[in-house]
Amino acid sequence: MGEKITKMDRQPIISAKDVEITFSLRGKKLNAIRKCSLDLYDGETLAIVGESGSGKSVFTKTFVGMLDVNGKITGGSIMYEGRDMTKFTEKDWLGVRGKKITPFLLSRVKDLTEGHSLEANIKLVLHNAEIGAQIASNL
Secondary structure: OOOOOOHHHOOOOEEEEEEEEEEEEOOEEEEEEEEEEEEEOOOOOOOOOOOOOOOHHHHHHOOOOOOOOOEEEEEEEEEEOOEEHHHOOHHHHHOOEOOOEOOOOOOOHHHOOOOOOHHHHHHHHHHHHHHHHHHHHOO
16 A cells, blocks of 8 residues: 655755845834744645735745845745755846746735635636746747
């Protein structure tokens, strides 16, 4: 009989450990994210939910190198394909952003297509992103 594979037996696709993000605002430092960690494994779906202003978008933007110019990862690591994304250059991000990792950011529930399940909405976004990537590659 087949053996059951557990998370302990495999490596995460992406692993964020103790990530800290700071923004410079009017000459001061604002600690926006403090010691945030997660592991995402193949076949899993991750949804980060929370109150407005809790840091969901800021945290997830680090996975595609899209922090605002006044934002900086000041601690921790984000491992992807054996590399620490907190050390990526813009050239590194071009090989990942939109090709291997695509953010699906919703600003409000109204951003969802009414009458469709969340799964259907995500599939629609992914389909549209694929079409957009095809168009962009032909420019």
